[in-house]
Amino acid sequence: MSTATTTATPLRARPAWRALEEHYEAIRTSHLRTLFADDPGRGERLVAEGAGLYLDYSKNGVTDETIALLVRLAEECGLAERTEAMFRGERINVSENRSVLHVALRMPKSESLVVDGVDVVAEVHDVLDRMAEFANRIRSGQWKGHTGKPIRNVINIGIGGSDLGPVMAYEALRHYSQRDLTFRFVSNVDSTDFAEATRDLAAEETLFIVSSKTFTTLETMTNARTAREWAIAVLGDESAIAKHFVAVSTNAEEVSKFGIDTDNMFGFWDWVGGRYSMDSAIGLSTMLAIGPEGFRELLAGFHEMDIHFRTTPHARNLPVLIGLLAIWYGDFFGAQTVGVMPYCQYLKRFPAYLQQLTMESNGKHVTLDGRMVDYQTGAVYWGEPGTNGQHSFYQLIHQGTELIPIDLIGFGRTLNPIRDHHDLLMSNVFAQAEALAFGKTEEQVRAEGTAEAVVPHRVFEGNRPSNVILAEKLTPHTLGALVALYEHSVFTQGTIWGIDSFDQWGVELGKALAQRIIPELESQAEPELHHDSSTNALIRRYRAMR
Numbered sequence: 001m002s003t004a005t006t007t008a009t010p011l012r013a014r015p016a017w018r019a020l021e022e023h024y025e026a027i028r029t030s031h032l033r034t035l036f037a038d039d040p041g042r043g044e045r046l047v048a049e050g051a052g053l054y055l056d057y058s059k060n061g062v063t064d065e066t067i068a069l070l071v072r073l074a075e076e077c078g079l080a081e082r083t084e085a086m087f088r089g090e091r092i093n094v095s096e097n098r099s100v101l102h103v104a105l106r107m108p109k110s111e112s113l114v115v116d117g118v119d120v121v122a123e124v125h126d127v128l129d130r131m132a133e134f135a136n137r138i139r140s141g142q143w144k145g146h147t148g149k150p151i152r153n154v155i156n157i158g159i160g161g162s163d164l165g166p167v168m169a170y171e172a173l174r175h176y177s178q179r180d181l182t183f184r185f186v187s188n189v190d191s192t193d194f195a196e197a198t199r200d201l202a203a204e205e206t207l208f209i210v211s212s213k214t215f216t217t218l219e220t221m222t223n224a225r226t227a228r229e230w231a232i233a234v235l236g237d238e239s240a241i242a243k244h245f246v247a248v249s250t251n252a253e254e255v256s257k258f259g260i261d262t263d264n265m266f267g268f269w270d271w272v273g274g275r276y277s278m279d280s281a282i283g284l285s286t287m288l289a290i291g292p293e294g295f296r297e298l299l300a301g302f303h304e305m306d307i308h309f310r311t312t313p314h315a316r317n318l319p320v321l322i323g324l325l326a327i328w329y330g331d332f333f334g335a336q337t338v339g340v341m342p343y344c345q346y347l348k349r350f351p352a353y354l355q356q357l358t359m360e361s362n363g364k365h366v367t368l369d370g371r372m373v374d375y376q377t378g379a380v381y382w383g384e385p386g387t388n389g390q391h392s393f394y395q396l397i398h399q400g401t402e403l404i405p406i407d408l409i410g411f412g413r414t415l416n417p418i419r420d421h422h423d424l425l426m427s428n429v430f431a432q433a434e435a436l437a438f439g440k441t442e443e444q445v446r447a448e449g450t451a452e453a454v455v456p457h458r459v460f461e462g463n464r465p466s467n468v469i470l471a472e473k474l475t476p477h478t479l480g481a482l483v484a485l486y487e488h489s490v491f492t493q494g495t496i497w498g499i500d501s502f503d504q505w506g507v508e509l510g511k512a513l514a515q516r517i518i519p520e521l522e523s524q525a526e527p528e529l530h531h532d533s534s535t536n537a538l539i540r541r542y543r544a545m546r
């Protein structure tokens, strides 16, 4: 089946979809208490393993039949064919006419993948080698700043995919980082971000990595120009740029226009989407932090999950299962959001990273061939590290009126063993999943001697779904596998919905309108405004406050 024909039948007309609709009616009121009581083995059967990750999906409102039907849906939607098309470098990003080859970023040097006559794996490794050489020079102090001092501070300037991956990976892998280097990340065009990131740093010891796929993004270029002024103001002259600025981009022309020598530029390619780029040169700050060897381990983790995704039957395939469960809850139960709760402080930025990955990818309303969808696509992803979230919003997950499937992520061992913290932390992972699934009945509440008027308040209806994802320990390898897990689950969902998970036209309109408004805010004379009455009034009020 070709990729084109797989989108031809409307999703809701597919036999597996229809079967799932019927199945949903039969199963939607089944309680997890009953599903577990009737099938005591499900906790050991509804699990999957791959690339060092263990997934327990037994506490979801599914039976073996549900999974079989969802897998059939994936087959009918051509998931296997589309996966192969991606790995072969076909132009599956149709609206931008591009290949989607983040999987090539983590292929080992020994492999080759020829796309349009070019071995992309060889190109990837050329850049990785240059990054490694540069990283070693910075980390060893061999690279000297303008005044002859080694670099102590690294500031990544970027936004979206050129920021969220680097900052998430730095926080996640801080334990493995070279501790005498300081890393900061500036993304927001709000000058506060730059001011606070630089206020206590010496320019002569600071390196800026200007990360931007296009090198035209308003926020990043504004911050980069501010950084250049800041550095030159202290260091005296333009020649300092060569020692204190490097660029990561696909746009060599804009990089040299900015004044960065392309010798100090690390490239990548248009077939790497911004939100899929943390393992490209966009990960330069990550490599500076954890070293080239650590970065190689990270890539190996990604690659292991890629192989798992490409070769494991769908019914045992981690990203496919996670993707299918999201479809099950979104399209059949009408769930609007998915919570991702890492029980690991190092993963505090992981939910923010996932928000771009999932929502910029699957927040789409038309199919690949431009038809309006008549089903729900991308859910809202959100989350916070556990146990913090338990003391703020978990109330709503347990007793609110919304159905919120959540992923709980935990590790067998901590990187900071102190007293019994880790057992306390992990006991909460298991307890939350248990409480959500099984709840507490009225009888149980009464049996505790609860006053009658309070009984309804203390009942937990349960039957609230969760996945538990376990890994032995947070390492660069584990992080790579975890990110690739979600990347491919996004791909699985996008393939079933028949949408383009690799474009992002929805971010354009706001950018264009802001360009029109900037001169209206800055002009000396009162500008003539031609917006709607609300926008006109807001602009006038801002001008008066300014």
Ligand code: F6P
Binding pocket: 159, 160, 161, 162, 211, 212, 213, 214, 215, 216, 217, 220, 274, 275, 360, 504, 507
């Ligand atoms: O505006 C959205 C977006 O295009 C993202 O897709 C991208 O990750 C981000 O902006 C930054 O783009 P760039 O790396 O080109 O600066």
